[in-house]
Amino acid sequence: MPVHPLGRRPLALGATLCITTALGLTSAGALSASAQVGPATTAPVVLTDKPGQDGSAADLDVLFIGAHPDDEASRLSTYGRWNEEYGVETGVVTITRGEGGGNAVGPEEGPALGLIREAEERRAVSRAGVTDVYNLDEVDFYYTVSAPLTGEVWGEQDTLDEVVRVIRSTRPEVIVTMDPAPSPGNHGNHQYSALMALQAYDAAADPARFPGQITQEGLEPWSVDKIFLNNARGSAAGTGPDCPTRFEPVRPTQNIYGVWAGEESERHGGRTWAQVEREAQREYASQGWSVFPDVPADGSRIGCDFLVQVDSRVPYTRGDLTSEAADPATMLEGALLPEPGGLPLGTGLETKVSSFAVQPGGTTQVTVKVTAPEDQPLREVRLGLRAPDGWSVDEPVGVGQVPPGRTETRTFEVRVAEDAATNARHLVSVFAQSPGGEGYSDVEVEVVPSVRGQQEPLTRVSTFQQWAEQNGYPQMEGFVKPVLTLPSGGEREVEVVLENFSDTIQHGEVSIDLPAGFSAEPATQAYAGLPPGESRTVTFTVTNVDGTLPTSNQGGTNGDYDYAVTTTDASGAASTTHPALELVPSAEVLETDGSPQVDGTVSQGEYPGDPIDLSRRWEGAACESPVDCSAQGWLTRHGDDLFVAVEVTDDVLGARLARSDCKRHWRTDSVEIAIDPTGDSENTSTTFKTAVLPVTAESDDPCYLRDADNHQGPGEKTAPGLEVASSVADAYDGYVVEVRIPAEELPGTVDPDHMGLNVFVYDSDTQDKTGQTRIGWSTWGGVQGDPYRWGVASLPGWQPPTVPAEPPVIPDVALKSVDSPQSIAQAVRTGVALAGEPAADPGSTAWLSGPARLRDGHVEAPVRISGTGLAHLFVWREGDGVLASETTALEPGTRWVRVPMGGADPRGARLLMAYEADSGGTTSSGRTIR
Numbered sequence: 001m002p003v004h005p006l007g008r009r010p011l012a013l014g015a016t017l018c019i020t021t022a023l024g025l026t027s028a029g030a031l032s033a034s035a036q037v038g039p040a041t042t043a044p045v046v047l048t049d050k051p052g053q054d055g056s057a058a059d060l061d062v063l064f065i066g067a068h069p070d071d072e073a074s075r076l077s078t079y080g081r082w083n084e085e086y087g088v089e090t091g092v093v094t095i096t097r098g099e100g101g102g103n104a105v106g107p108e109e110g111p112a113l114g115l116i117r118e119a120e121e122r123r124a125v126s127r128a129g130v131t132d133v134y135n136l137d138e139v140d141f142y143y144t145v146s147a148p149l150t151g152e153v154w155g156e157q158d159t160l161d162e163v164v165r166v167i168r169s170t171r172p173e174v175i176v177t178m179d180p181a182p183s184p185g186n187h188g189n190h191q192y193s194a195l196m197a198l199q200a201y202d203a204a205a206d207p208a209r210f211p212g213q214i215t216q217e218g219l220e221p222w223s224v225d226k227i228f229l230n231n232a233r234g235s236a237a238g239t240g241p242d243c244p245t246r247f248e249p250v251r252p253t254q255n256i257y258g259v260w261a262g263e264e265s266e267r268h269g270g271r272t273w274a275q276v277e278r279e280a281q282r283e284y285a286s287q288g289w290s291v292f293p294d295v296p297a298d299g300s301r302i303g304c305d306f307l308v309q310v311d312s313r314v315p316y317t318r319g320d321l322t323s324e325a326a327d328p329a330t331m332l333e334g335a336l337l338p339e340p341g342g343l344p345l346g347t348g349l350e351t352k353v354s355s356f357a358v359q360p361g362g363t364t365q366v367t368v369k370v371t372a373p374e375d376q377p378l379r380e381v382r383l384g385l386r387a388p389d390g391w392s393v394d395e396p397v398g399v400g401q402v403p404p405g406r407t408e409t410r411t412f413e414v415r416v417a418e419d420a421a422t423n424a425r426h427l428v429s430v431f432a433q434s435p436g437g438e439g440y441s442d443v444e445v446e447v448v449p450s451v452r453g454q455q456e457p458l459t460r461v462s463t464f465q466q467w468a469e470q471n472g473y474p475q476m477e478g479f480v481k482p483v484l485t486l487p488s489g490g491e492r493e494v495e496v497v498l499e500n501f502s503d504t505i506q507h508g509e510v511s512i513d514l515p516a517g518f519s520a521e522p523a524t525q526a527y528a529g530l531p532p533g534e535s536r537t538v539t540f541t542v543t544n545v546d547g548t549l550p551t552s553n554q555g556g557t558n559g560d561y562d563y564a565v566t567t568t569d570a571s572g573a574a575s576t577t578h579p580a581l582e583l584v585p586s587a588e589v590l591e592t593d594g595s596p597q598v599d600g601t602v603s604q605g606e607y608p609g610d611p612i613d614l615s616r617r618w619e620g621a622a623c624e625s626p627v628d629c630s631a632q633g634w635l636t637r638h639g640d641d642l643f644v645a646v647e648v649t650d651d652v653l654g655a656r657l658a659r660s661d662c663k664r665h666w667r668t669d670s671v672e673i674a675i676d677p678t679g680d681s682e683n684t685s686t687t688f689k690t691a692v693l694p695v696t697a698e699s700d701d702p703c704y705l706r707d708a709d710n711h712q713g714p715g716e717k718t719a720p721g722l723e724v725a726s727s728v729a730d731a732y733d734g735y736v737v738e739v740r741i742p743a744e745e746l747p748g749t750v751d752p753d754h755m756g757l758n759v760f761v762y763d764s765d766t767q768d769k770t771g772q773t774r775i776g777w778s779t780w781g782g783v784q785g786d787p788y789r790w791g792v793a794s795l796p797g798w799q800p801p802t803v804p805a806e807p808p809v810i811p812d813v814a815l816k817s818v819d820s821p822q823s824i825a826q827a828v829r830t831g832v833a834l835a836g837e838p839a840a841d842p843g844s845t846a847w848l849s850g851p852a853r854l855r856d857g858h859v860e861a862p863v864r865i866s867g868t869g870l871a872h873l874f875v876w877r878e879g880d881g882v883l884a885s886e887t888t889a890l891e892p893g894t895r896w897v898r899v900p901m902g903g904a905d906p907r908g909a910r911l912l913m914a915y916e917a918d919s920g921g922t923t924s925s926g927r928t929i930r
Contacts, residue, residue, distance in 0.1 A: 080128035114815035162836025185782025244326030255319030262299025315439025346373030390417030517546035600727030618779035654764030676756025840921030
């Protein structure tokens with residue numbers, strides 16, 4: 001096994017990181033010979049009969065933190081390459097087992113699906129050399145784009161406690177996580193897993209955070225060296241080995257590193273890491289990934305992905321996408337590998353800025369901490385800063401010798417140039433010099449005007465920005481473009497938030513410059529008396545005066561109608577920001593004299609008004625023609641009932657699901673109707689969403705359900721008042737669904753002037769329970785989870801009934817790790833307790849204390865028990881799965897456990913036991929059956 005220079009602990013077996021482009025290709029990078037430390041081989045997992053000591057304690061190099069099985073899938077090529085070439089061991093934290101996802105391989109859901117998805121994940125990551133997957137047992141409740149809702153369901157402190165415990169138990173030098181920003185369509189679970197990773201990066205190193213882990217569980221604080229996000233914002237421009245250098249970042253001040261996946265793997269017989277990753281991705285069959293196409297065998301056709309460094313406690317090479325930064329070893333340097341020409345491995349270098357936002361001519365302080373390795377001093381240390389042209393910084397300072405393990409701190413003043421561009425990020429570089437090497441670090445500074453006016457952020461964006469400020473990540477603000485929606489032909493109030501960054505009271509004007517087809521009243525407003533450091537809002541009424549403008553993702557630039565907000569200050573200096581408006585379709589739902597007959601047929605005169613267009617694509621492959629997939633819909637009201645009819649044109653009927661499997665409708669042909677009664681829901685937990693499958697395996701009759709809303713489940717139980725019908729022609733060319741929705745079935749009282757509404761059509765042309773195309777009315781990526789982007793329906797003349805708002809019903813059942821033999825086997829091997837929870841205390845443990853044998857049709861073994869609890873027993877064989885299982889309560893003493901066998905020969909298999917102590921915590925043990 002390769003060993004770190006300077007006698008650092010051995011690097012263990014590891015994982016892979018791949019990177020997926022929009023074409024589904026992956027990436028990994030070229031090696032720097034000077035950084036190579038030798039090849040590694042993948043060793044099998046060794047299981048012995050030493051309970052609780054079946055392998056060495058977990059000691060990872062890299063830890064990926066995600067929300068679901070398969071979240072790591074697009075990075076497996078990189079983790080695998082790191083493992084093969086540098087001996088880097090990667091582990092994976094998966095906060096849920098993805099029980100809320102689809103299932104293309106069977107009818108299982110809930111914990112049974114979680115068990116399937118865990119097995120898929122473990123098989124997939126093993127191709128990249130990853131052996132450790134830590135499931136935290138949180139529930140995957142349904143698709144949402146809300147991080148706050150995810151936090152409410154998971155529990156912030158509980159989840160953070162678990163993530164910190166895994167970090168302190170596995171001691172990685174590098175963390176990789178997901179995108180925490182509430183970008184449109186970004187899964188709320190993904191966002192929240194990243195927030196937990198970023199908070200844990202600091203909390204794991206702080207002995208004052210979760211002190212019980214230290215004082216009661218014997219863990220120690222652990223300082224991770226670096227943390228990365230597994231994607232970068234920008235645009236790639238090519239494939240092949242030089243693609244890491246061909247990337248245009250949105251923010252050049254970020255440290256971005258490219259990895260190319262076209263490199264061939266010796267371990268995998270010369271296949272490229274992109275090919276290896278694709279083979280791994282096909283293991284996620286329950287998610288329909290088994291049909292993923294081959295990637296090119298020619299490495300020159302393989303693209304790149306990019307990772308962005310968020311923070312570092314060690315010196316590093318600047319991630320500026322030069323050939324040096326594009327080397328796949330570069331991200332590991334300073335943490336796991338020595339940096340050529342750099343400071344000794346084990347050196348710490350941290351930088352913090354006192355004020356992230358600074359005006360032209362203003363000052364801020366940069367604090368630099370340099371720490372010597374534990375085993376050697378740093379001699380003749382010199383610290384200094386480099387700033388943009390026109391800026392001034394304090395002179396470099398000599399620190400002298402820093403003894404082993406000791407830290408020296410110096411603070412420098414930075415003065416921003418008087419003519420520095422505002423509303424822009426700038427980079428201040430930090431260097432630490434010692435004879436024989438130099439270390440690098442940097443900080444971002446945002447130059448701001450005296451007064452800045454910005455369009456009000458969405459609630460989720462405001463929440464994220466507050467989190468970023470409170471947790472010391474202000475450089476992560478501003479990633480989400482400010483957008484607001486308004487209905488086609490309608491109006492809304494738009495608030496502009498003014499912020500005074502100066503030290504004097506400010507006054508001036510705010511104006512908005514809208515594109516053609518929009519008007520504002522007023523167009524310019526004055527403000528006065530804005531105190532230093534405070535904010536104020538001014539309000540404009542914005543109207544879409546041209547109702548013919550395209551709506552949804554067909555309007556503007558990628559759906560955005562950009563405009564300008566210009567703010568002047570007391571001196572007359574102007575500052576401009578660039579938000580956007582997004583048009584959503586609108587419809588007037590007229591009342592009909594007679595109630596439509598819900599029969600799957602749209603009769604003449606049954607639905608007054610024009611049909612709505614449901615043929616716009618929002619996700620998936622484009623329709624080949626209107627015959628392939630297109631749709632139109634009709635809406636009306638009679639009394640307190642809403643009626644929706646949808647006519648779908650289609651050339652291939654997707655898989656017929658059994659009536660008992662009427663769920664996860666996106667797997668086949670279906671229609672989804674989404675209603676936000678008040679028109680202002682922050683997430684779908686306060687909305688109504690029903691889906692109709694036009695046929696089932698048993699008949700041509702429809703079935704319906706509710707999903708990802710206020711109350712999910714079979715339609716007959718969750719919305720018994722609905723009336724649903726469908727019709728399918730014998731010579732199949734599509735179908736019609738028709739639905740009556742009583743207002744009392746909605747989760748709140750309807751606002752008849754502004755009811756949120758959307759209709760989605762899911763098209764599948766296969767029998768393998770995978771969808772190909774999604775079309776609908778108001779169409780954006782991830783729109784099914786974004787009520788603010790749904791269309792707007794007005795219902796003139798209606799006084800809707802009062803419907804009490806009901807608290808949302810959120811699924812709360814997840815597979816527990818004590819019921820997963822795969823997780824138990826890992827806990828036995830590594831000694832790390834299950835689910836990120838503490839191990840049982842010594843007075844409440846239970847262990848398999850002797851040999852396991854087959855006797856009289858049972859597997860039996862002695863158990864030594866020191867406290868009451870529940871034993872979860874599995875006869876388990878690698879490759880065959882569970883042969884038998886049993887759950888039994890145990891009392892203190894030495895006792896025998898027995899698992900009845902159903903005829904299978906268990907000899908050579910393993911008896912695994914997870915013990916839940918009544919006093920809390922678990923122990924895991926295993927024995928080979930003789």
